[in-house]
């Protein structure tokens with residue numbers, strides 16, 4: 001996306017939006033919102049080129065400063081969601097690398113996540129993993145943490161507003177299950 005000069009109040013930016021630590025007093029680094037690994041390879045490449053100084057005005061990927069500990073703390077859940085999405089998009093925990101090269105690589109290098117996805121969050125084994133339709137029962141608490149992290153990051157990045165309190169409601173559903181009216185508003 002195109003970088004827009006940030007004129008929001010600097011005084012609002014003194015804390016880590018996730019834990020409230022004073023950014024100046026803890027190790028901090030940039031965190032991408034949306035989560036970079038969830039973007040396409042082409043977008044990630046453009047973002048990296050932009051950060052290196054490439055003259056592509058639309059290559060910028062939104063970033064916010066958070067404390068290092070929080071930033072690192074989301075990595076496992078983001079990786080988990082990445083695996084869920086690749087499994088759903090490719091329709092398998094073991095995708096064909098010709099048809100879905102990225103999914104095949106991600107899922108092959110995250111066997112522990114695949115193992116956990118074959119067990120439902122209620123502890124029951126998914127007995128029908130090989131029968132269509134391919135069904136995944138992700139741990140929605142983990143997905144929710146990534147969604148809230150991104151929502152906070154976007155609010156902070158786009159409107160300069162630290163929203164540190166817990167949300168009252170988080171709604172997650174596949175776009176294909178949404179009525180058309182809602183999808184067109186999204």
Ligand SMILES: [Zn+2]
Pocket residue numbers: 016017018019020021066067068069070071
């Ligand atoms: Zn933090």
